[in-house]
Amino acid sequence: MTFRELMERNRSRRKFDESRPVSAEELADLVDLVRFMPSGRNLQPLKYVVTADPAQCAAIFPLLGWAGYLKDWKGPAEGERPTGYVIMLLDRELADSPGCDHGIACQSIMLGAVEKGFGGCIIATINRAKLAEIFDLPDRYEILMVLALGVPAQEVVVEPLPSDGSIKYWTGEDGKHHVPKRGLDELLVGRFPRD
Structure with missing residues (x-):
């Protein structure tokens, strides 16, 4: 697959085939890609939580906003929900701001997901306080984005x-x-x- 083909296939996906789950190892492999990306001042201030655990995925799902232009749609129905999440964090002990690193990282992870046959949606509308509670995140971590991932079904x-x-x-x-x-x-x- 050429880079252009990867870009053309990399769409925001909001419906997934829950019968074909991603694994935590596959999500960690996607995060491993960002180790090779550029980082402002080479600070590398981003950290990640990955989960493919069904109970954790179910707890994360209602904390996300799914599609601002689809006002009457509350997100994917059961059977069409993501089977994995990558939660992107800023480590405030390393930097005050992510600069543009989080944008580069999101795109890198999504392109890697497409290459593996997955798809996803980058979500910034998040109930950050409740999500931090689920994972008992220390105050040093600021939740930046959530990447919802799975096998596309739309x-x-x-x-x-x-x-x-x-x-x-x-x-x-x-x-x-x-x-x-x-x-x-x-x-x-x-x-x-x-x-």
């Missing part, structure tokens, strides 16, 4: 922005999740010679 379709320019994603009657994306011409600022 097709995601990337398409051009509609004529009204709306960026809101939606799920069609066919169950496919539609995600409008800006074209390259909108991303490039200034003149760009085309053949």
Whole structure:
């Protein structure tokens, strides 16, 4: 698979096949990828909690916000929920801020997940206090993101922005999740010679 193919397959996934769980070892392998990424001032201030334990996954699930544009959807139903989570932490004894490290780490983990046949969703809407309680996290750790992972169970379709320019994603009657994306011409600022 080329890097472009990995990028094109790396979509936010919100429905999973719970009958095909990920393992804690597979999640740890994904975290192992971030050891090789760049880090601002090489501080490497990110730490992680991984779990594929069904009871812990069930406790984490209601603490997450799933899709801001899908107002009436409370997240995946039973049987479609993530089977593993990576909780990304800032170790405040190493840095006051993650800088851009957490963005690089999220993308690295998600690309690794796609390569393994998994998918996931990067979630920042989190009940951080309750999640910290579940894992008895010391105060030095700040919860930054939760990566919900599993085997994808929903097709995601990337398409051009509609004529009204709306960026809101939606799920069609066919169950496919539609995600409008800006074209390259909108991303490039200034003149760009085309053949």
